[in-house]
Amino acid sequence: MVAAEKPTSPARPLGPAIAANMADGFCGVNLLHVTRVPVVSPGKAGWLTLLAMLNPDVPALDADADRSADMAEAAEKGGGRESAGGGGGDGGNAPVHSASWSSIAPKPLQTHQSRACVVISRTTLITMLVMTNARPVFQYSEAAGFRAGYASYCGQWYITWPIGQEAIVTFAAHDSLGSGKEVFPRGFPLRVDRCARMIAGVVASPTSDFAVGFGGRQAPGTYVLEHAPRGFPAAHSGRHLYNMLGGRAFDVDYLYARPDRLDNTTGAVGTKGVRLHLPDKTAGNRSVAVVVPPAAEAVLKQALDTLPWTSLSWSMHRGLRDVLLAYGRQIMDLHRTALAALLRQTVASRAEEFVSRGWDGDFVRESMGPMAAAAVLAGRGDSGDAVRVVTAAAAVYYDAAKGILGSGRSDNDSSLDELDEVRFWRAQQPHRRRGSSPLLPEAVVALTKFFVLEWSQEFDYQLYHHLPMSLYFG
Template sequence: MTLLCVTNARPVFCYSSASGHRAAYASYCGQWRVEWPIGDLARVYFSAHDFHALAKDPHPAKFQQRVDKCLQMLAGVIESRTSNTFKCAFPARKSSGKWFLEYAVKGFGGAHGGRHLYNMIGGKVSEVDFLQMKPMSTEIESSEDMVILYLPNKDSGVRDVTLYVPERESDILNEALDKLPWTFLSWSIHRGLRDILVAFAKERMDQYRNRLAETLRLAVAKWPERLEARGWDLRFVREDMAAMAASAVMAGQGNSGDIVRIVTDIAAVLSGSPISVLDETRFWRDATPESASPILDPMTVVALVKCFVLEWSIDLNYQMYHDFPLEMYLG
């Protein structure tokens, strides 16, 4: 699961029967294949993409991945120890209907699903707060302070789940957005976490899309040599990179790891800060109106790009460990 998660994998095929289990996962780096015949060893095979070659790939040959953060995002947990300790887990998708969001301090231990994976990766479930979705038994009047989100249901993905978010829980979601971990590649992610945060951030994100796209475009024009120093092909930087980044931001969603690497590397160059600094921003919690300048400041860019990465991340089942034995062999 760690290898699938770190390589930004998504399922393309899964079959279980009396003869055994087979599955295939497409990833940023190549194709994973799992074969587990009944009564035999479970083997995992990997075939690398042939287009990630130095001769024709304009991307840097290497980039940093953070294994702990990849696994936490798959488990649906945002964990930060920057300005203060913040550990909050998100609920899974729900059936169609009306729900309200409730913040439960140290409530992750009573949740279903992601807590098992969080235990497996060495986390302490007892330390994690939980945002739980509770069904509405009666109609409630929504106040001006209550946000209403429309989310996909767990069965078909149709957006017929109505989620009411009170003021306190809105504050928690804003803090979670500000404390999203920095990454250079899209996440293989817990879909409940992604659904809620993307829907919650959408209105403000849309207000800043044009300015974010323009800021990234100007950064490429201003510092092509910095991007070349990070391993990018200079011709690609000068001819294509800015337009691709701007188009991706304006698209609002997608599933290309290559595009995410372009946008995140531009933001990293613009910021010039170490990853530990990028892990926390103030943008989502700050009620102070932003400047009307068409160019955004570096930490605002970082905050918006972390949300952009959520929009371009892909689902991976955090309960896939049910399909695998304890011992698996690389074939």
């Protein structure tokens, strides 16, 4: 008599093993090509949507509508076991939505609240938030648990961790972009390691061992900015996050605010140098006075010169942003009108170059130049689109000045790495504050990077304190 075969349980569906940090990039890729809408229709799962927006290759200008529809239908219906990079919608499987992600190692999906989830670390979550230029909309940490919402350039993030339950992260693409014609290039470059450094408050040179971390905000009072070589391991601010992201804090210098000693006789500040007025850590009032002596000022200039180039604003450490903005704004204001006029003229005179890089012709000829000029003159804002317009105009001007237009460069070209370091701020003379001379290419690059600082978003670099070690990404 033949024994009856034991019933076998169905194979668990597989999804991608998503991991992201400064050392290894996003799923092993540091240079990504980001789209503000998914390149294909991804279904309901947030991690599928994200994989359809963060691309290891330059996305095609013309989307394959039939392929998108087929994949969306497969995601909703489910199917057999997935390929390594694919995953199901809510409760189902689907083929991978971007063939270029098929190399991601697979792992079983976890079902949580009827969602097919990928399990990620809190380090991965924070990295993905800053990659998409997230800024907090709400955050509650109370007896019922933790809840937070973040608006980003790519979509909306929500974190829910009810008391006594597992934490879950969800992500959805924007529904506010409308169905009109896309006038921006399909994608833009993003470097994961640069995003991670900016949230940890670290600026590093691509050509030398210069790396400096910045302290956080202080209580109201008077301070002196001190430079401590290799002192970042003693920082309370972004040091732990920097290590979590794969950095080595012991390789980084530290700029910190030391309470100033007053002269007992006159009450005058004892240290001489540039004086900055910064927001305090409680109410954000400009009640913090920081004296910057010459040695620390030299470090600030080099930090401004080595800010990384980007096509999108940063989610960044507020201490880093506070100090660099307060120090550099006077110079920026002197050149602001000239920079705005130059970028507007560049768009008007080189419209065909922008079209060749993926911008819509009507948008370039009618709106792009005035939009770039208005953003620069505004001095602050939170529009990722405005930052993309200004940085694209500056890149075309730089290429024209260097005689490399028509060389195949595009908004997705990694050769823009060369703009990570200039010598504009270090060339500024202390007593020469006039901005009447024409702007040279390096000045345009440096001022554009400062513009990005002005339009960047503050982000809580200590968010990890509120999160468990692992979360469900549904």
